[in-house]
Amino acid sequence: MSRVRRAIQRIWPSLVAAGVVLAVWWVLSATGAVSARNLPSPATVAHKLAHRTASGKFPNAALHSLIRLAFGIAVAAALGTVLGVAMAASSFFRRSAGSLVAGLQAMPPIAWLPLAALWFGFNERAVVFVTILGAFPAIALATTAAARQVSPILVRAGRTLGARGWGLYRHVVIPAAIPGYLQGLRQGWVFAWRSLLAAEIIIRGGIGLGHALSKAGGHFDVASVLALMVVVFLVGIVIDVAFAALDRRVRARRGLVGG
Amino acid sequence: MTPEPARPLSVVPAPRSDRAKLSVRGVAKAFPNVRGGVSTALEDITFDVAPGEFICLLGPSGCGKSTVLNVLAGLEAPDRGEVLLDGHPVDGPGPDRALLFQDPALFPWMSVHANVEFALRMIGVPAEERRDRATEWLAKVHLSRFAEAQPHELSGGMKQRAALARALASRPSVLLADEPFGALDAQAREILQQEVQRVWAETGITLVFVTHNVREATLLADRVLLMSASPGTLLEEYRIVAPRPRRLEDALVARVVTDIHEQLDEEVRKVVARETGDPTDLA
Numbered sequence: 001m002s003r004v005r006r007a008i009q010r011i012w013p014s015l016v017a018a019g020v021v022l023a024v025w026w027v028l029s030a031t032g033a034v035s036a037r038n039l040p041s042p043a044t045v046a047h048k049l050a051h052r053t054a055s056g057k058f059p060n061a062a063l064h065s066l067i068r069l070a071f072g073i074a075v076a077a078a079l080g081t082v083l084g085v086a087m088a089a090s091s092f093f094r095r096s097a098g099s100l101v102a103g104l105q106a107m108p109p110i111a112w113l114p115l116a117a118l119w120f121g122f123n124e125r126a127v128v129f130v131t132i133l134g135a136f137p138a139i140a141l142a143t144t145a146a147a148r149q150v151s152p153i154l155v156r157a158g159r160t161l162g163a164r165g166w167g168l169y170r171h172v173v174i175p176a177a178i179p180g181y182l183q184g185l186r187q188g189w190v191f192a193w194r195s196l197l198a199a200e201i202i203i204r205g206g207i208g209l210g211h212a213l214s215k216a217g218g219h220f221d222v223a224s225v226l227a228l229m230v231v232v233f234l235v236g237i238v239i240d241v242a243f244a245a246l247d248r249r250v251r252a253r254r255g256l257v258g259g
Numbered sequence: 260m261t262p263e264p265a266r267p268l269s270v271v272p273a274p275r276s277d278r279a280k281l282s283v284r285g286v287a288k289a290f291p292n293v294r295g296g297v298s299t300a301l302e303d304i305t306f307d308v309a310p311g312e313f314i315c316l317l318g319p320s321g322c323g324k325s326t327v328l329n330v331l332a333g334l335e336a337p338d339r340g341e342v343l344l345d346g347h348p349v350d351g352p353g354p355d356r357a358l359l360f361q362d363p364a365l366f367p368w369m370s371v372h373a374n375v376e377f378a379l380r381m382i383g384v385p386a387e388e389r390r391d392r393a394t395e396w397l398a399k400v401h402l403s404r405f406a407e408a409q410p411h412e413l414s415g416g417m418k419q420r421a422a423l424a425r426a427l428a429s430r431p432s433v434l435l436a437d438e439p440f441g442a443l444d445a446q447a448r449e450i451l452q453q454e455v456q457r458v459w460a461e462t463g464i465t466l467v468f469v470t471h472n473v474r475e476a477t478l479l480a481d482r483v484l485l486m487s488a489s490p491g492t493l494l495e496e497y498r499i500v501a502p503r504p505r506r507l508e509d510a511l512v513a514r515v516v517t518d519i520h521e522q523l524d525e526e527v528r529k530v531v532a533r534e535t536g537d538p539t540d541l542a
Contacts, residue, residue, distance in 0.1 A: 255411020
């Protein structure tokens with residue numbers, strides 16, 4: 001009971017915000033301030049959303065995008081973690097490869113798409129390639145930062161308690177760096193999701209939320225465009241909430257958050 | 260007031276045993292300072308610690324007490340001189356020397372019990388024995404009820420007791436403590452002082468305890484080594500023969516405290532003069 005109440009307490013401000021946006025939208029379309037051709041009413045969009053969801057079209061598109069996203073993040077996390085640990089362990093590597101990774105991080109991932117299309121063709125491999133490039137620099141940099149910010153006091157304690165070499169990493173440095181690493185993954189997935197959508201929108205013809213968005217746009221189907229944007233928005237919220245819950249759990253266990 | 264004896268009874272020369280547990284020989288250490296030069300932290304420190312002896316290193320802040328301890332622990336290498344443990348040179352941290360810091364430094368991702376097991380895991384003690392020994396040590400520091408708690412659920416004094424159990428679970432022969440109770444309130448500090456004395460008496464461990472608290476040093480130690488203001492050298496050794504448990508009201512204890520205070524105050528004045536830029540001290 002109290003758990004349900006706490007959940008309600010946490011999300012009601014978000015519901016209020018969503019309600020306000022919907023209300024403004026409804027007023028704009030109902031009063032004709034914006035023409036129905038440019039802005040269909042919330043009801044029209046909701047109807048489209050329900051219809052396309054029931055027909056399996058949207059779930060199928062979302063599933064395809066999410067599979068690409070999961071694969072892209074898995075590769076980016078593996079690459080980013082190895083690179084991040086190497087940069088934390090070796091100052092030469094940090095100064096050499098690290099500057100490249102920092103440069104990549106500042107570069108819009110979609111700039112890789114033309115090259116990816118030349119290498120792989122206009123297909124989902126190019127999309128996944130861009131997704132990986134979008135996510136791994138953030139994960140690598142966060143991993144390095146997390147490992148380097150491990151409290152020297154804990155490392156000293158570990159050393160005097162007999163941990164050395166790889167054991168010191170395995171039993172002290174890595175577990176101590178987990179909260180910072182999770183933040184890197186959280187950031188990484190956001191970059192991956194953005195890159196994926198951008199790449200899908202540009203590369204036409206496949207199955208996926210981005211492909212569907214650009215197709216609906218090409219058909220001047222504003223209601224579908226808006227309905228798809230709602231799906232993209234909701235997917236983002238769901239994944240972010242899941243990451244936030246994991247993050248909170250890890251921190252609470254270590255006494256890093258109150259409540 | 261009773262007149263002071265001309266020579267304090269409590270001061271006797273340090274024993275120069277050939278079978279010292281720890282032997283510090285001419286240790287010197289300097290660190291680079293912010294102005295690009297070097298600051299001498301320690302200058303020619305020499306002393307022995309007998310097996311099972313409880314000594315306190317006492318001195319004004321910044322005198323290099325902690326540096327001495329880090330050198331003993333093997334966390335820092337001296338520029339000159341050497342440290343012998345059972346006659347063998349120390350070159351790095353080892354499971355035979357446990358450390359206790361002001362920060363309990365418990366691993367926050369582990370339960371209290373897992374923390375106490377840590378050193379045993381590192382030296383490859385089988386899981387079952389590890390569990391038993393950790394349980395036993397948690398009982399010794401009265402934390403059995405908190406074995407499965409996370410460190411952040413403990414009070415400051417309880418954390419430090421858990422850290423003590425963790426440091427001693429692997430049965431080291433030397434315990435090095437660096438102002439371990441400095442951050443605790445008076446009550447928790449008193450409990451821990453008793454706990455440390457009890458553990459010391461029960462285990463026969465050799466204890467080197469760094470503090471800037473004269474009363475703490477006098478209550479705890481067999482011998483107090485007083486260090487000078489930076490660069491640190493040994494000024495004086497006080498052998499304290501008062502029986503334990505000691506109380507500050509005991510005549511002998513009170514007199515030693517007064518003696519040490521007098522000398523320490525002089526050293527503190529030197530530090531203050533240097534920090535406030537008294538020209539007479541700028542040689």
